[in-house]
Amino acid sequence: MACRESARRGTMPNDQVASEVRTSSPVTDSSGPPTRLRSTDIARLAGVSVSAVSLAFNGRPGLSDATRQRILDIAEELNWRPHRAARALKGASNEAIGIVIARPAQTLGVEPFFAQFLSGLQSRLSSNGIATQLLIVEDVTAQLAVYRRWAAEHRVDGLVLLDLTVDDVRPQLVADLGIPAVVLGSHADMTPLTGVWVDDHAAMVSVLEYLVSLGHGHIGYVTGVTSYQHTQRRLQTVDEGRATLGIDVTCVATDYSDAQGALATRRLMEAAPRCTAIIYDNDIMSAAGLGVLTEMGVQVPGEVSIVSFDDSVLMSLTHPPITALTRDTFALGELTATELLRVVADRPAPRAVQAPTPRLIVRGSTAPLESALRREGAAIVSVAPRTSRDGVPPVR
Amino acid sequence: MACRESARRGTMPNDQVASEVRTSSPVTDSSGPPTRLRSTDIARLAGVSVSAVSLAFNGRPGLSDATRQRILDIAEELNWRPHRAARALKGASNEAIGIVIARPAQTLGVEPFFAQFLSGLQSRLSSNGIATQLLIVEDVTAQLAVYRRWAAEHRVDGLVLLDLTVDDVRPQLVADLGIPAVVLGSHADMTPLTGVWVDDHAAMVSVLEYLVSLGHGHIGYVTGVTSYQHTQRRLQTVDEGRATLGIDVTCVATDYSDAQGALATRRLMEAAPRCTAIIYDNDIMSAAGLGVLTEMGVQVPGEVSIVSFDDSVLMSLTHPPITALTRDTFALGELTATELLRVVADRPAPRAVQAPTPRLIVRGSTAPLESALRREGAAIVSVAPRTSRDGVPPVR
DNA sequence: CGATAGCACTAAAACGTATTACTACCTTCG
DNA sequence: CGAAGGTAGTAATACGTTTTAGTGCTATCG
Structure with missing residues (x-):
């Protein structure tokens, strides 16, 4: 079709058009890429110069609409497009x-x-x-x-x-x-x-205030890698919270893995006074932590509330589903x-x-301290033997 | 350093070396990229031709070790590297x-x-x-x-x-x-x-044989998108299983989402005869399915065993952890x-x-049919009203 | 000792496009 | 009618490398 159109124009000997499309093909081109076209090929088929092809392709003025369209049609038909490298060499973007x-x-x-x-x-x-x-x-x-x-x-x-x-x-x-x-x-x-x-400060504040509003004063925080800025920012906020909200926060650093999340949870449960709420820096650790707590026979949210700093589908699939800071990561x-x-x-x-500050989505893993207090006595008694080295007497 | 070295060689007027490094800088270069170096700059500094720079950089023979090293040192020091586009234009790979x-x-x-x-x-x-x-x-x-x-x-x-x-x-x-x-x-x-x-056929066979070995004869299969080849392959295998293993398999197609996984699970639970084992095509649906079952009061693995066709950290975090086909996706x-x-x-x-065929990792979500049968009576009785249209008498 | 070969290196020609300066032609207007 | 100005296009150059075909030079050999 494109050929016919250029033939109709007739500015070039037509018999050459078809035969010269591929002149520089090496003889050894047995199974290589089909046919490497260049702008000259398009130009020849359209009966114009390479400059015209370039003008057409870059939407630059200086070409009649008819010519421009003819060039584009031919290129389209042959699936030709300017060679990236050659363009980039001329300072175009890499895309x-x-x-x-x-x-x-x-x-x-x-x-x-x-x-x-x-x-x-x-x-x-x-x-x-x-x-x-x-x-x-x-x-x-x-x-x-x-x-x-x-x-x-x-x-x-x-x-x-x-x-x-x-x-x-x-x-x-x-x-x-x-x-x-x-x-x-x-x-x-x-x-x-x-x-x-992202305002990690405000996000952490919202979590802390929520937990305080539920009556929690002893909080565990399972952080991620502490060298990251956002971890530092959250830790700073926790520090402020200690003063402002009068809460007690125990922090344990991890590498974000489920294994370390589980380990941190065990360690927190062994400490005294035992915290009644735990914040995890990501979803994986929250789920792992919940698993450990369940395994230890600790009621969630009965004895311990947990909050994840990162939401995901995983957080709705656990039992109970986990309260989490949610943000639209895709957005x-x-x-x-x-x-x-x-x-x-x-x-x-x-x-x-x-970016929008993460919002707290309350699910089933958090509850007021009242319910936690009610069972805390019994729970601590059962755990006490392990922590007795600290000399902390079990709460009666 | 590099400058001094080239000076030592003394094949070029040294006073030009420093002053000519950047000649083509446009006057308006106020905040643009630092300095665009070219191979000619390196060549000048090393007192050689551009060809030599190219030879050095591509590890081609034809250069003394000293010269080669000098060129590379200078390039290293100036963080110069051949312009990708120019290389690619000469047919080099895009990397x-x-x-x-x-x-x-x-x-x-x-x-x-x-x-x-x-x-x-x-x-x-x-x-x-x-x-x-x-x-x-x-x-x-x-x-x-x-x-x-x-x-x-x-x-x-x-x-x-x-x-x-x-x-x-x-x-x-x-x-x-x-x-x-x-x-x-x-x-x-x-x-x-x-x-x-990946041999999805063999993988599915291993799952089916495992379930049959546990005594399961009524199996549900929550598939992913059926237009995918691997889904088809698995469905074919299930068909073979119907004949070879004499099992009864009910398939429900989904889009891999947790929502549809949950929905499919409900639908399977409502069908009669009720299956005693469910296979899910991915981890998300397995977890969602487990959630639905727990919510419905169906014991896993007591009444229903579940197997995931895809393993992930999620599968170990649920309760019970889910038996899954595991493969090293990273590998x-x-x-x-x-x-x-x-x-x-x-x-x-x-x-x-x-690639290696996925291996079945048995976790807590699967159990022999005996235990399922023991409770199936009770379960079926409670479900029977919904499925009575099939006229299947409850097992005693 | 002259021819040969190898070494270290260079000049020049690609690679395929974008751009600049230019040309030929056609209108329009004073 | 001649100059000005616009239109549609072209030729030539530049982009920054790699590669090919040399060029001197020195060492080797018969």
């Missing part, structure tokens, strides 16, 4: 952003957060035809090396930085490298890059993508965009 | 593979399989410095378009195809486009591409990556690589 994760790859599949976030991010980006380059590395050192390499290679148009630690050097490096980037954090400041931040990814697109396009001055 | 998912993006975060698989894939690839281009699209049509576009743009070196449906057109298209690819499937044949396959990703690397490198004839 790809990068995200480098420094975690043991094994744990990624376990963490629902990451997959949700990535989905949201990709969802927004792909509507702009932008792909995501994902790389999983061992540690921050490797991560820095990747940023350097990608910058030097011009591999991506922008970056998303996750899992910021205290005194993280990455934002500065990325800023110095001149790669547009957005960091996902829990503060509104402290970075030379545009940031999307968070979308928001981050939107911001990154803006940064890539305009390179505006860094700013902080606040 | 990126692509993976396009056609699912509602929202569900991706829920499914542990995908994140695990991706982690494993990336883990193997990134040790070769290869990144993954991820794109999430709405449907297969969009997916085909992306494959076309990526092929035309030479965007990736290879593809991974997931979620194959019956009569999936993608393998043929991708093969026609000439993109090296690996499909993840559940058959050893039927595709023009190299495949990594499956690694295997797929290994195969893809081979295909990309050598373009061998298509072949089928078998």
Whole structure:
């Protein structure tokens, strides 16, 4: 069809059109890729110059509508599109952003957060035809090396930085490298890059106030990795709570795994005075903790209330279902993508965009202290032998 | 340092070396990327030609070790690396593979399989410095378009195809486009591409035989999306089981969500004769099903045993923990990556690589029929009114 | 001792597109 | 009617590498 159309125009000898489509094919091309087209091929078929093809493809003026359409039709029919590399060489964008994760790859599949976030991010980006380059590395050192390499290679148009630690050097490096980037954090400041931040302070406050309103004064907090900024932020808030709300909080640090969540739960149950509520930093540990408590014969929420700092489908499937801070992680990814697109396009001055603060969804795992107190005596008696080394007399 | 070294050599006027590093910087370069280096800059600093820089960087012969090292040192110091686009233009690889998912993006975060698989894939690839281009699209049509576009743009070196449906057109298209690819499937044949396959037949057989060995003859099967090849494969096996093992299996199709898993469970419980064992196609539905059963007062495994076709941390956290087919999804990703690397490198004839067959991990959710029978009488009596239309007399 | 071979390196030609400067042609207007 | 201005297109150059075909030079061998 396209051929016929160009034939009709007749500015070139037609017999050459068909035969010259593929001239540079190596003789040894037995099973290789079908046919590598170039803009010259399209130009020849359309009876125009390569410049015209470029103009047509980039929507630039200087071409009649008829010619433009003819070129596009032919390209469409042959599934030709400008070679990425050649475009990129001329300074065009890569249409790809990068995200480098420094975690043991094994744990990624376990963490629902990451997959949700990535989905949201990709969802927004792909509507702009932008792909995501994902790389999983061992540690921050490797991560820095990747940023350097990608910058030097011009591999991506922008970056998303996750899992910021205290005194993280990455934002500065990325800023110095001149790669547009957005960091996902829990503060509104402290970075030379545009940031999307979640108010972990307010979130933690809402959890603490809720538990206090239920009458809980002894609270356990099973944190995640303490070097992460958001963990620090939550711990700070807990500290404030100790003073402001007059509560007693025992913190245990973990690596977010179910195993350590279970272990932390046991340790908390052995401590005295025993806490009547436990906050877990993620969903996996909450579920594991609930499992341990059930196994130990501790009533939830009868004796101990539990709250998860991260919601997921898992939280509704347990018995009882677990009260959790919920946030739309998918939307968070979308928001981050939107911001990154803006940064890539305009390179505006860094700013902080606040994502919605997680909301507490009350489910069956939390109850007023009254019910806990009623049974606490009996529970502590049964546990006392293990903790007797502390010299704390069992409550009668 | 590097400068001094080149000065020592003295083949070029040294005063020019420092001042000419950045000549083409536009005057308006106020806040843009630091400094764009090119191979000519490195060459100048090292006192050699650009060709030498290229030879050094690609480990090609024709350079003395001293010169080679000097070039590499200077490049290292300046964080210079060949521009990807320019390399790719010369036919070098993209060092990126692509993976396009056609699912509602929202569900991706829920499914542990995908994140695990991706982690494993990336883990193997990134040790070769290869990144993954991820794109999430709405449907297969969009997916085909992306494959076309990526092929035309030479965007990736290879593809991974997931979620194959019956009569999936993608393998043929991708093969026609000439993109090296690996499909993840559940058959050893039927595709023009190299495949990594899991023996879903054998896996299902192991589950059925296990349940039969426990004495279960009435089994419910809550399947996933039936258009997927692996679902079909499992259904076929169930059909065989009906004949071979003389069992009675009731199948209910779902979309893998917890909601539909719960619904299917209710429906199975209402049918007569009531099944004494249920197989779920993924972990989410198993947990949701267990929740429904518990809520209905059905004892697990006392009255009904349940088995999940997919294992995850979730399966150990429920009460009782759920018997599941376990497979190392991370390793499956690694295997797929290994195969893809081979295909990309050598373009061998298509072949089928078998991944380890999932193994059954028996946990607390399954028990012999005896215990089920013992209580079935009571259970059936209570349920009988609903199922009396079938006229099946309650077992005594 | 002259021819040969190997070594270390360079000049120049790709790779496939985007862009800039330019041309030929056609209108329009004073 | 000639100049100005717009339209539709082209030729040539640039992007930053890799690669091919050399070029001197030194060491080796018959």
